[in-house]
Amino acid sequence: MTHHQIDYDKRIREQGYRLTPQRQIIMDALCAIGEHARAGQVYDHVHAATPSIDRATVYRTLHFFRDLRLVVATEIGGEMLYEVAGETPHHHLVCRVCGSERLLSDQHLHDLVEHLQQEHGFTAEINHLVIPGICRDCAGRTTEDRADHATNLLLD
Secondary structure, eight states: OOTTTTTHHHHHHHTTOOOOHHHHHHHHHHHHHOSSEEHHHHHHHHHHHOTTSOHHHHHHHHHHHHHTTSEEEEEETTEEEEEEOOSSOEEEEEETTTOOEEEEEGGGGHHHHHHHHHHHOOOOOOSSOEEEEOOHHHHTSOHHHHHHHHHHHHHO
C-alpha cells in the first residue's frame, strides 16, 4: 500500500492537522520500505535523504500517524513494526517456530467484532491483528525438529 493510492494529505487535514514537509518525507520513506518497517529502518531511510530530520521526529511522527490510523503498528517477533494502513483491515498469522507469515482476511474476525458489540456493547477496533502460533509445516515436526529448524533459520 502506498500513499499514492490513498489521499493521506486529505485524511490528515480532515482530522485538523497539516501534512508538513517532515511528515511527507516520513510517509514517503514508510511507503518506500513497504510492509512491516522497523522505526529504525524508517529513520535510516529518512536520514539518508534528509539528515536534518532527527530520530525523535521520526518516532513521534510514526506515533502520530498511528494515532490518526494512517499507519498500523504491530509487535511481531518482539519488534514493533509499522505499516501504512490500507482501506480494509488485514491480519497476520505468524509462526513462532519458523517466523513464516500468512495474511488473514478481516472477514474472519467479522463475527467476533459483531459478537462483542451485541453481547457486550463493546466496539472492537481490530484493524491489524497478529496471531502467533505454529504453522502447518512446523506442527508436523517433533519438538526437537522444531528447535533444530528454528536454529537453522537463525543461522541463515
